[in-house]
Amino acid sequence: MPVFAKEMENSTVHTLSGDRQEDAIRYVICSMPRSGGSLLFSLLKNTGIAGRGCGEEFEQRRIDRMDLDWNKKDLGKFIKEILDSGGTPNGVSGFKLHWPHLENLVSAVHRVKRYRGVSVWNATSYFPRMKYIYLVRNDKVRQAVSAIKVSQTGLWRLKKGQEKTSLRVPSFHFWRIFSAVAEFRRQERAWEKFFLKNGISPLKIEYEEYTEDYRSTVVRILDYLGVPPPEQLVIETDLVKQSDSLSEEWVEQYYKRMARGGIIFSGGKIARIIMCHFYPVSAYLKKRYHWYDRFIKKIKNVRSA
Secondary structure, X not given: OOHHHHHHHXXXXXXXOOOOXXXXXXXXXXXXXXOOHHHXXXXXXXXXXOOOOOOOXXXXXXXXXXXXXXXXXXXXXXHHHHXXXXXXXXXXXXXXEEHHHXXXXXXXXXXXXXXXXXXXOOHHHHOOOEEEEEEEOOOHHHHHHHHHHHHHHOOXXXXXXXXXXXXXXXXOOHHHHHHHHHHHHHHHHXXXXXXXXXXXXXXXXXXXXXXXXXXXXXXXXXXXXXXXXXXXXXOOOOEOOOOOHHHHHHHHHHHHHXXXXXHXXXXXXXXXXXXXXXXXXXXXXXXXXXXXXXXXXXXXXXXXX
């Protein structure tokens, strides 16, 4: 039996309310950036009966700030602590997990000898009795537009009443949107392979549907979790959608460029071949070697005649 499996087998998992482990309800929202994960988690959190975590526990910057020594830190206990600290009195807890978050977490622990057997495909060994909610956004172009836009404005989340102050005025970049579309498709394929390999049948939630009917989506999730909703179910969030007329303009521009052969004639052709057709290798090199990242940025600035 691999080391990671033995650790989970021998570890004791305690619930939030002190009851037996079987009584706890734990879930993970398997998502991708700009697919509405924060909004969905906020809706569930505000019901008061579906966990109270922040939903961002596995963001890379949070993990980095913890400066964890994985030679001493037990991965199973680390995940259990996150769940236990973010539960509601009825024993329900959960968190949101983007595919890159899982990749980064596995990459971090993989440097330690005892975790060499851990991969993104068997990481479920560390998730105690989880229920899986799969959040997907079908319109990858709009998802990519949202990602590129907020990467420039810095407004990753916008709350009601919050002034829409940008770090800088966003500008349209065809190659960035194209690359983001390819990356989101890669992440979606990865999640589906993850479910298949682990025999998981998740509850699938589509962004386009749930954003049109918050209440039905929340009730559907509570039913899946086995949590009976109260008569006065609270459906509210302080987060607002950020799509606007500029987003739609970018979507239109993107499709126009694609229609006239945008990948070939929009400049940065070499970079797009590397980034999109050989994305896994390119992503690894960008992460490991700063010179490669600078090299790609220089190529992207090339404009064809």
